[in-house]
Amino acid sequence: LGPLASRFAIAWIDSCASTNSSLMERMPGDDGRAHVLVADRQTAGRGRRGRQWQSWPEGSLTFSLLWRFAAGTPAPAGLSLAAGLAVARTLERIGVSGVQLKWPNDVLVNGEKLVGILVELQPARDRSLAAVIGIGINISLPPGAHVEHHAGVTDLARALESPPPSRPALLAHLLAELQQLFDLYAVAGFTALKSAWEQRNAFAELPVRISGEHAAVDGICRGVDDDGALLLDTADGIQRILAGDVSLRPL
Ligand code: ATP
Structure with a gap:
């Protein structure tokens, strides 16, 4: 070392x-x-x-x-x-x-x-x-x-x-x-x-689905914010997703 x-x-x-x-x-x-x-x-x-x-x-x-x-x-x-x-x-x-x-x-x-x-x-x-x-x-x-x-x-x-x-x-x-x-x-x-x-974001500007404890949300991945939350561009506007227990899948 x-x-x-x-x-x-x-x-x-x-x-x-x-x-x-x-x-x-x-x-x-x-x-x-x-x-x-x-x-x-x-x-x-x-x-x-x-x-x-x-x-x-x-x-x-x-x-x-x-x-x-x-x-x-x-x-x-x-x-x-x-x-x-x-x-x-x-x-x-x-x-x-x-x-x-x-x-x-x-x-x-x-x-x-x-x-x-x-x-x-x-x-x-x-x-x-x-x-x-x-x-x-x-x-x-x-x-x-x-x-x-x-x-x-x-x-x-x-x-x-x-x-x-x-x-x-x-x-x-x-x-x-x-x-x-x-x-x-x-x-x-x-x-x-x-x-x-x-x-190095594998899904930059690509459609993804976030699923976990709550109903799945689909949107375009617009990168991350200063806390590391995912910025998901959904039909209802930008949603900030905290890692917690959710998973991302490509659509
Ligand atoms: P993902 O979103 O990729 O499902 P995650 O971040 O929720 O993953 P992790 O907790 O990082 O999942 O890793 C567990 C998953 O990784 C397992 O469900 C299995 O599918 C996969 N896995 C297990 N062992 C290996 C391995 N040696 N190499 C690659 N993938 C593995």
Whole structure:
């Protein structure tokens, strides 16, 4: 990790149910470092809304990062988007082209899902915020691997012309980028990252459907606002959609 070593405390374990759950249960004390839990195998990897995240011991990198934000940090809604942007920039840096972001939290390459991100927040009494950011990256899916996903799935082995980096090397690249963007987020909020996010928006100016707890809403995706909310141009005008538990689908 070189110069990053003093900012991160990394535990790399064989197996756990979910790295997000383990880190949230353990909730390490604040020693000034960001705690990272990497697991070769997750037996119950989670996505949003109880969905499953699948991974393979040799073919995936799955980890969670605990990042503490001081009281007064700008709205946390944009953190999923900030994490997605950090992952996208890492992938571009190692030579992947065609990286796009699907609001709020997916990273796609040529329209197929390569990375899943799950951000869970735990506000403290002093109004500071502990954010647990879970990231799962498909490095090389085993032949015949079946992932339940309508939009298609890809891995780094397909997205790169050269062999993918080792998992420790990929983790180091990711942590460096996450640190840079979260440090910026802590002082300037999502506003500072908005245009970089929008440049990679997979559905800019395209018709989409937002569905979740309430009735589905259709509209044209007009980008995101300073909090990371989606701006949906509907028959009733622009609606601001907060990530919460809603999903976006192309129409
Ligand atoms: P979406 O809008 O893409 O359905 P989401 O953001 O609501 O996703 P997530 O919580 O990010 O979903 O991820 C869970 C979903 O990702 C699962 O329902 C499954 O379809 C898909 N998935 C699970 N494992 C993988 C994987 N290794 N690679 C790609 N997609 C996966």
